[in-house]
Amino acid sequence: MFNESDYSFARYLSAKKSIDDRALNRCVWDRFRATLATLDKSKPLNVLEIGSGIGTMFERSIQWGLIEAVQYTALDAMPENTLEAKSRLPLWADKLGYCVNNISENEFRFHGSGIDATLDLQTGDFFEFAQRNASAERWDVILANAFLDLVDVRKTLPIMLNLLNPEGLLFFTINFDGVTIFEPGVDRDLDLLIERLYHQTMDERTANGQVSGDSRTGRHLFENARNNGLDILEAGSSDWTVFAGKDGYRQDEAYFLHFIIHTIYLALKGRPEIDERKFRDWIVTRHSQVEKRELVYLAHQVDILCRK
Numbered sequence: 001m002f003n004e005s006d007y008s009f010a011r012y013l014s015a016k017k018s019i020d021d022r023a024l025n026r027c028v029w030d031r032f033r034a035t036l037a038t039l040d041k042s043k044p045l046n047v048l049e050i051g052s053g054i055g056t057m058f059e060r061s062i063q064w065g066l067i068e069a070v071q072y073t074a075l076d077a078m079p080e081n082t083l084e085a086k087s088r089l090p091l092w093a094d095k096l097g098y099c100v101n102n103i104s105e106n107e108f109r110f111h112g113s114g115i116d117a118t119l120d121l122q123t124g125d126f127f128e129f130a131q132r133n134a135s136a137e138r139w140d141v142i143l144a145n146a147f148l149d150l151v152d153v154r155k156t157l158p159i160m161l162n163l164l165n166p167e168g169l170l171f172f173t174i175n176f177d178g179v180t181i182f183e184p185g186v187d188r189d190l191d192l193l194i195e196r197l198y199h200q201t202m203d204e205r206t207a208n209g210q211v212s213g214d215s216r217t218g219r220h221l222f223e224n225a226r227n228n229g230l231d232i233l234e235a236g237s238s239d240w241t242v243f244a245g246k247d248g249y250r251q252d253e254a255y256f257l258h259f260i261i262h263t264i265y266l267a268l269k270g271r272p273e274i275d276e277r278k279f280r281d282w283i284v285t286r287h288s289q290v291e292k293r294e295l296v297y298l299a300h301q302v303d304i305l306c307r308k
């Protein structure tokens with residue numbers, strides 16, 4: 001079991017990487033790669049990633065051969081994520097044999113083996129960033145991984161579109177979509193109540209006084225895309241599946257599970273709808289199922305690729 005001070009969001013994002021790697025929908029990914037290959041190669045691709053965390057999608061995009069010559073802006077609201085990205089990305093590049101140059105305090109150039117990527121790590125709120133860059137139509141691609149379920153997509157999508165070039169691409173991945181499963185069950189009624197209330201906290205989330213978040217973001221993306229005149233090029237499920245094999249959970253995935261359980265604890269503690277003692281026991285049981293390598297966790301998510 002972990003103490004409160006052991007829970008680090010940066011470590012959670014790092015642990016999540018191998019789970020996202022398995023989950024990302026390969027049909028959507030391949031369509032994205034094929035579409036990128038048709039774009040003008042005479043200048044570097046201009047990519048904006050929103051809610052970029054510690055930079056795992058940048059790493060993956062390079063490592064999985066998605067992008068080669070790129071000007072990549074990675075924006076995240078949390079300064080500690082940017083700090084972590086600044087320390088982890090040069091180590092990651094070094095391991096893969098890329099040369100790394102520090103262009104400025106927050107800008108890096110990674111090059112070698114056909115890659116020439118300039119990465120600008122920016123810290124700040126997307127909506128303020130968008131206001132500063134209003135109607136710039138600068139980016140060829142906007143990416144967001146595990147981000148859209150935190151915002152009001154109906155308001156956010158038109159703001160994103162103002163930043164995107166005509167015919168620019170939107171690649172939205174790991175969008176939560178209303179199903180959380182823990183196996184084995186503890187108490188069927190309590191399991192269902194906790195799932196329902198946990199999703200409700202996502203729907204009731206606010207940011208800057210505005211409702212911000214949707215526990216069914218994935219399915220709602222289709223209508224949101226169409227309402228904004230977008231061409232949906234590909235879409236598919238990107239469910240998280242976390243389980244222990246004979247050697248236990250992979251990489252740091254046990255930590256990921258403890259973090260998710262703790263997140264549910266923080267989201268629901270003190271809720272009058274749940275008996276406090278039963279809820280605490282449920283949380284303890286779930287943590288101990290991870291320790292015993294019994295817990296299986298599934299979350300339904302959707303990836304989508306659209307063109308403006």
Ligand SMILES: C[S@@+](CC[C@H](N)C(=O)[O-])C[C@H]1O[C@@H](n2cnc3c(N)ncnc32)[C@H](O)[C@@H]1O
Binds near residue numbers: 050051081
């Ligand atoms: C669930 S995390 C995902 C991080 C990363 N994309 C990944 O998959 O590892 C969501 C991220 O969005 C960032 N975020 C939330 N609201 C934001 C906003 N309004 N502007 C910029 N970043 C935001 C958070 O700081 C957090 O790092």
